[in-house]
Amino acid sequence: MSRTYTLEFERPLLALESKIDELKQLSGGAAVDFTDEIIKLERKAKKLQAEIFSDLSRWQIVQLARHPSRPYFLDYLGQLFTDFFEIEGDRRFAADRAIVSGFAKFDGQPVVVMGHQKGRGTKDNMLRNFGMARPEGYRKARRLFDLAERFRLPLVTFIDTPGAYPGIGAEERGQAEAIATNLEVMSSLSVPSVSVVIGEGASGGAIGIGVTSRILMLEYAWYNVISPESCSSILYRDASKAQKSAEALKLTARDLMGFGIIDEIVKEAPGGAHRDPQFTAENVRTALRRHLAELSQLSPEQLVRDRYRKFRAMGVFTSEE
Amino acid sequence: MAWFSKNKKLTAASDKVPQLPAKGEVGLWKKCDACDEVAYTQDFERNWNVCPSCGAHEALPVRRRLEMICDRGSFEELDTDLTPQDPLGFADQKRYRDRLKSTHKNTGLKDAFLSGVGLVGDVPVSIGCFAFEFMGGSMGSVVGEKVTRVFDRAYERRIPAMVFSSTGGARMQEGIFSLMQMAKTSAALHRFRSVRKPYVSVMLHPTTGGVAASFAWLGDVVIAEPKALIGFAGPRVIEQTIREKLPPGFQRSEFLLEHGMVDAIVPRGELRAKLSQIFSLLG
Ligand SMILES: [Zn+2]
Numbered sequence: 197m198s199r200t201y202t203l204e205f206e207r208p209l210l211a212l213e214s215k216i217d218e219l220k221q222l223s224g225g226a227a228v229d230f231t232d233e234i235i236k237l238e239r240k241a242k243k244l245q246a247e248i249f250s251d252l253s254r255w256q257i258v259q260l261a262r263h264p265s266r267p268y269f270l271d272y273l274g275q276l277f278t279d280f281f282e283i284e285g286d287r288r289f290a291a292d293r294a295i296v297s298g299f300a301k302f303d304g305q306p307v308v309v310m311g312h313q314k315g316r317g318t319k320d321n322m323l324r325n326f327g328m329a330r331p332e333g334y335r336k337a338r339r340l341f342d343l344a345e346r347f348r349l350p351l352v353t354f355i356d357t358p359g360a361y362p363g364i365g366a367e368e369r370g371q372a373e374a375i376a377t378n379l380e381v382m383s384s385l386s387v388p389s390v391s392v393v394i395g396e397g398a399s400g401g402a403i404g405i406g407v408t409s410r411i412l413m414l415e416y417a418w419y420n421v422i423s424p425e426s427c428s429s430i431l432y433r434d435a436s437k438a439q440k441s442a443e444a445l446k447l448t449a450r451d452l453m454g455f456g457i458i459d460e461i462v463k464e465a466p467g468g469a470h471r472d473p474q475f476t477a478e479n480v481r482t483a484l485r486r487h488l489a490e491l492s493q494l495s496p497e498q499l500v501r502d503r504y505r506k507f508r509a510m511g512v513f514t515s516e517e
Numbered sequence: 518m519a520w521f522s523k524n525k526k527l528t529a530a531s532d533k534v535p536q537l538p539a540k541g542e543v544g545l546w547k548k549c550d551a552c553d554e555v556a557y558t559q560d561f562e563r564n565w566n567v568c569p570s571c572g573a574h575e576a577l578p579v580r581r582r583l584e585m586i587c588d589r590g591s592f593e594e595l596d597t598d599l600t601p602q603d604p605l606g607f608a609d610q611k612r613y614r615d616r617l618k619s620t621h622k623n624t625g626l627k628d629a630f631l632s633g634v635g636l637v638g639d640v641p642v643s644i645g646c647f648a649f650e651f652m653g654g655s656m657g658s659v660v661g662e663k664v665t666r667v668f669d670r671a672y673e674r675r676i677p678a679m680v681f682s683s684t685g686g687a688r689m690q691e692g693i694f695s696l697m698q699m700a701k702t703s704a705a706l707h708r709f710r711s712v713r714k715p716y717v718s719v720m721l722h723p724t725t726g727g728v729a730a731s732f733a734w735l736g737d738v739v740i741a742e743p744k745a746l747i748g749f750a751g752p753r754v755i756e757q758t759i760r761e762k763l764p765p766g767f768q769r770s771e772f773l774l775e776h777g778m779v780d781a782i783v784p785r786g787e788l789r790a791k792l793s794q795i796f797s798l799l800g
Contacts, residue, residue: 360730362750362758367768370778372729372749379703379731399687399696400730400749407700421687421696421727426754430689431609445692446605455604457693507704508665510697511658512604 201264205248205256209467212241245467252416254451255442258424260416260468261395267473268327269296269311269354272394275477276484277302277309283340289369292333294325294361295405297340302352303485308344310337310405311354314395327396328361331374334404338374341381344389350488351389353405358423360401375404382407383507386500388491390484392462393417393449394469409503410487411457413449414476415464419457420447457510459487549573565785574722574742574785579631579648582681586789587635592644594633596666601628601659605692613690616652626651628659629684632667637679638793643671646681647721647728654684656728657691661698664732668705671714677796678709678716682733685751686726699731706732715799717792720747720770720779738795740788741770741779748773 202210216237219230252260260266273280277300284291297310312329315321337353344351360371382389382405389408397406397419413419422430424438427445431437449461462483465472491499547558551573561568565585566575577585583592607613621627629651635644645667647654656664664680671678687695706716718736720729722745730749733739741747748768756763766772773779783791 360749362755364755364759364763364767367748367750367755368776370734370776372725373734373778375730375749376703376732376734379700380707380735383700383704383707400699400727403696403699404730407704419696420692422689427689444605444607444609445689447692452693455693457697504704504708507697507701510701511662511694512602512691513658513662514600514602515598516600 203256203259203263205252206467209241209245209248212237212244216241242466249467253439253443254418254446254448255424255439257416257448258418258438258442260470261418263468263470264316265470266395267469267476268316269313269356269394271473272354272392272477272480273300273309273311275474276481277307278304279306280309283336283343286332286336286339288332288335290330290332292325292330292336293323294327294329294357295333295337297336299343299349302350302488305350306347307350307352308340309352309354310340311394312357312401312405314356325361327357328359329357329401329404330361330363330366331369331371334360334371334374334378337405338378338381341378341385344387345385348387350387350492351385351408352484352488353389353391353408355391355393355397355402355406355419356395356417357398357401358396359398359426360404372400375400378404379407383503384500385503386496388488388494388499389503390487390491392480392484393419393458394480396423398423407503407507409491409499409506410459412460412462412480412483412487413452413458414462414469414480415449416468417449418442418447419449419452420445550575567785572743572784574744576649576683576722577785578650579626579646582646583631583633583635583644585785586681586792587637587644588639592633592635594631595670596632596663597627599627599659599662601657601691603690604658604694605690607690607692616690620651624648624650628663629654629656629688630660630663632663634670634674634676637789637796640793640796641674641676642796643667643674643676643678645679647683649683649721652688654682654728655686655688655690655695656684656698657688657695658698660688661695661701664698664702665705668702668709668716668732671716672705672709672712675712675714677714677799678706679719679792680716680732680736681719681721682724682728683721684724684726684728684733686728686730696727699727702732703735706735715795717795719783719788719792720745722746725749725751736780737799738781739779740781740783740791741773742788743770743782743784745770747779 280300282298314327315324391408424442427441428437465475469476549568552571554570
């Protein structure tokens with residue numbers, strides 16, 4: 197795949213890889229045999245990649261989660277689901293393209309599926325509003341929650357948003373109310389539900405489609421109450437200190453697994469999901485399949501009770517007079 | 518007693534005409550931030566921090582609010598043992614655990630929320646109220662747990678629930694735990710709905726962020742105090758995003774009422790009577 201955008205810490209690896217490509221091309225001419233050299237360099241590249249990725253900072257993970265080549269919801273939808281029928285209407289005000297939702301089949305079984313969708317390139321990002329949904333997006337999602345419940349369909353959501361859109365119209369039309377309602381509606385569902393954080397999970401805009409029985413997270417995704425930039429602009433009045441905030445907020449999949457907030461970390465391709473979207477999507481498939489199978493064993497009452505207990509237990513405090 | 522708390526040199530014995538206090542200064546006199554009129558502090562406080570001249574609503578400390586709303590002496594505070602922790606080991610210029618300690622020292626509160634039960638017009642109600650004076654009324658694990666218990670108690674006792682919000686939203690120092698309180702409180706609220714008792718949400722100045730986007734906007738009845746700032750995103754964030762000045766009155770109670778986003782604006786002086794009316798109508 198073509199990579200037009202490179203993260204700072206990916207550079208040494210990509211330099212090595214382009215050298216390997218060069219040698220391979222020269223070998224194609226067959227004048228000189230570089231096979232040994234190529235094997236050696238490939239081994240070196242693999243080792244370098246392992247080195248870089250074994251010790252990523254939280255800020256580097258945030259950057260990977262935002263990588264412009266990172267697979268988005270529609271990429272997963274295309275690879276993991278069939279027979280997709282999109283539901284675009286919120287029946288209230290407008291179609292919101294920052295959330296895509298509808299019915300589809302997963303492993304041959306009908307489900308309700310939805311996700312935040314970021315754009316690729318300027319024009320697409322205008323359409324998708326950079327993955328920042330307005331109240332219409334959340335109200336459309338709410339319709340789909342109701343439909344999932346009525347037709348007894350499992351619900352799968354993909355979270356990838358820098359936040360719910362902070363704009364005049366969004367406020368006028370009740371952004372907070374729309375998200376709040378979703379939290380309550382989702383907490384009432386008696387069908388299996390799984391959310392997967394595939395990129396950015398920023399605050400209310402993320403959890404607005406995230407109150408599910410299981411919460412999965414890709415290895416290099418982040419999920420938190422605030423973005424590192426917003427956090428540092430509040431704390432330091434300086435958005436450029438985001439690196440510091442990312443560390444303090446403890447927002448990675450590994451952090452959240454340690455806190456007992458999420459249920460599984462889904463492995464990405466070596467070097468990040470963008471290096472091999474198919475491989476990463478297959479890992480998501482395997483995890484989804486397992487969690488949906490487990491949840492399908494539970495009665496509607498158990499599903500409601502287990503999810504209630506799951507969220508009821510979240511929080512850290514002591515009881516001392 | 519000093520004339521003005523910040524001007525100890527003036528005494529009551531002085532026969533000179535007292536200087537007018539500077540804006541916002543509190544002592545025997547109180548100058549209104551909104552209209553510049555001067556009133557006796559005692560009158561202002563007796564009026565529940567509402568300016569007797571122009572009706573501007575200033576912040577009302579959490580305990581005073583409960584005193585105002587509940588039948589005399591009927592509020593019983595519960596969950597007083599809940600104490601915040603520092604699950605992230607969070608630090609900015611100050612460590613979060615130190616910030617909690619110093620805020621506790623300054624406010625006498627352990628966290629930004631009081632919960633308990635009280636009578637409102639003889640009706641027992643499960644009550645919660647934010648303390649904006651504690652870290653901007655932000656919601657972390659303790660606040661989320663207390664809100665949840667307000668709904669749990671209302672559910673168990675089959676009585677109405679009521680929450681007064683004044684908050685900047687979720688508390689970033691508790692990261693993902695704060696975010697999850699939105700889901701936790703909304704789930705508890707949902708369970709409470711089955712007893713068919715009313716939940717009244719009163720939004721005070723300001724109510725934004727993760728609290729607005731969870732239980733605060735889920736009231737069977739949503740009431741706002743006059744001119745309160747209410748919304749999802751703060752005005753500064755919106756201005757930065759759209760690169761425009763916001764229109765006057767944007768995100769204020771009156772604006773929200775016009776847009777159908779709240780059910781009633783009730784001045785503080787009428788709040789107790791109106792709440793009592795709702796409970797008598799909805800039980
Ligand atoms: Zn005044």
